[in-house]
Amino acid sequence: MSQQRTGPTDGPDFPDLPEATVARLPEYLRALHHLAEEGHDTVSSEGLAAAAGVNSAKLRKDLSHLGRTGTRGVGYDVTLLIDQIEQVLGLTHRRAVALVGVGNLGHALAGYAGFGSRGFRIAALFDADHGRVGEHINGLVVRHIDDLPEVVDEESISIAVIATPAHAAQNVADRLVAAGVTSVLNFAPCVLNVPEGVDVRKVDLAIELQILSFHEHRKSALTALPGRAGQDLQRADRLGAEAVGS
Amino acid sequence: MSQQRTGPTDGPDFPDLPEATVARLPEYLRALHHLAEEGHDTVSSEGLAAAAGVNSAKLRKDLSHLGRTGTRGVGYDVTLLIDQIEQVLGLTHRRAVALVGVGNLGHALAGYAGFGSRGFRIAALFDADHGRVGEHINGLVVRHIDDLPEVVDEESISIAVIATPAHAAQNVADRLVAAGVTSVLNFAPCVLNVPEGVDVRKVDLAIELQILSFHEHRKSALTALPGRAGQDLQRADRLGAEAVGS
Incomplete structure (x- = not known):
């Protein structure tokens, strides 16, 4: 890994980074x-x-995309x-963020201390429920979703x-x-359709648990222990047979 | 993409799936x-x-790991x-999950309706703050973290x-x-050290926003519009020059 690369560029102006590299840069930044x-x-x-929790060859490759960074x-x-x-990452100025939906999760996100110190400012809160409009959360007043265009413009x-909730998310995305x-x-646990040029990232809490469930299942299958793990192993045996034979 | 593969297996019993495939299987399942x-x-x-929001070649490749699934x-x-x-994914029985930390985010997670319908049951809530112990959230009583070994065993x-918070997370992980x-x-926004055989997935809300910030920054740099975008473009120009020339 001794070669020193300058990153390939997407046009002359901006490094064209692999998505996986982009996802790791914030980890390096925190470390x-x-x-x-x-x-x-x-x-x-x-x-x-070690501080970022990745292997060092991957880190050197990621940072090589930024140009010559190490000596x-x-x-x-x-x-x-x-x-x-x-x-x-475009974090040289603090970015204003709107939050739509102030249920349990929205409340938690509105109060999440990690945003402010990491380049973001929750600038506006919205809800479709008139019963919630006017509520104060962390120094912000909840606005009605109809005020979206005005506030997005004002706050850049x-x-x-x-x-x-999932059923409301596509309409909210369209309005945003x-x-x-x-x-x-x-x-929201759903796929959003957005036009070209709009980026969506999704956090689906149940999906994260389902991925962990796969690892639990695999560990049970590979470790033939008595009891619960043994049952999982039998299930995995059947599965293996189906995967090969069907 | 017409070849029909049976997946490579990790030993005879369990398909050895790429991590990215494992991460997409829950999306297919939801769709x-x-x-x-x-x-x-x-x-x-x-x-x-289309329903899962991925391209169809990738989907066919992912599903080919499961054996012959389509006609x-x-x-x-x-x-x-x-x-x-x-x-x-090991979702043939509902898995019991413990939740540690019942602040704003913990409250939201404890009340997240999406878990129950997707293979999981929040079976126990814990906090280190004696002031929170005994509180009822969604039908569960918050237990003290000292009760962890007993409850983890009882509830399998x-x-x-x-x-x-980040400062408490490593200790909680060790106890878990x-x-x-x-x-x-x-x-918690930190890297956890765990022994071999323990899987960790991390959801860092600020990191998700920082990844979006990269895309915002890139879009501004590539679209030479007057005003804000133009300023970003100048910044990207300097950045590009540094990346190539430093």
Whole structure:
């Protein structure tokens, strides 16, 4: 991994990063801020990889996309690398975010302390329920969803979080896009249809658990223990037979 | 994509699926349940791909890991495919889940209706704050974290959700692992160290927003519009120059 790459570019102006690299940059950023707070000026790729929970070869490859960032034998300059990653992620100014849906989850998100310190400001809260409009949450007043276009314009909002029930989410997404929002973080358990140029990321809490369930199931199948694991193993045997024989 | 594969197996008993495939199977499952509710008996790969929000070549490749699941010209049998995916994901019995940390986010998660219908049952709530112990949330009583070993054993819990502040999460993870939990869904913004054989998935809400911020930044840089986008473009120009020239 000693070659020093300059990243391929998407046009002359912007590095065209693999999506998986983009997803890991915030992890590196968090680890770097932590190192800076502890007084470190430089960090080795091994040290940064361990702090971010990835392997160091993957980290070096990811950072190579940003250009020449490390010095052999010295490592990465912590402050410089923070600046580079924040520039790529567009975190050099704090972004205003709208949150739609102030049920249990919306309340939790509105009060999530992690946003402010990581480049974001919840600038507006919306709900379709007139009973909730006017409620104060963390210093913000809940507005009616009909006020969306006006507020998105006033606050220069381009990112929105949808925390509504699934049945309401597509309509909310349509209204957000019509108001000018171009990135959506969707907590509703459904697929959103959005026009080209609008980015959606989805957090589905049940899906995360289902992925863990797969790993539980696999571990049970591979470890032939008495009791529950034994039953899972029998089930996996049948499954294996079907997968090969059907 | 016409070849019909039987998946490679991890030992004779269990399909060894790529992590990205495992992450998409729950999406297919949700789409299939929706199709079943609407009365569909079969579905084409294109139809299922659209409903799940992925491209159909990727879907066919993913499902090929499960063995021969579709019939050319007919498509997939909806009920059969639901059964196959639920077996692989270990969703044939409802799994008991423990939730640690009943602050705002923990409250929202404890009340999340999506878990029950998707194979999970929140079986126990824990907090380290004696002021919260005894509180009733959605029919469950909050227990003290010291009761963890006893409850994990009683309820046969193997999956836990951590919704504590970051500074408490590693200690909670250690206690969960010591009590016998082998899969953790971590909402605390930190990397957890766990022994081999324990799976961790992380949901970091600020990281999801930072990934969207990258896409916002890229869109601004590629669309040379007057005003804000133009400023971003200048920033991206400098960034591009640095990435190539530094």
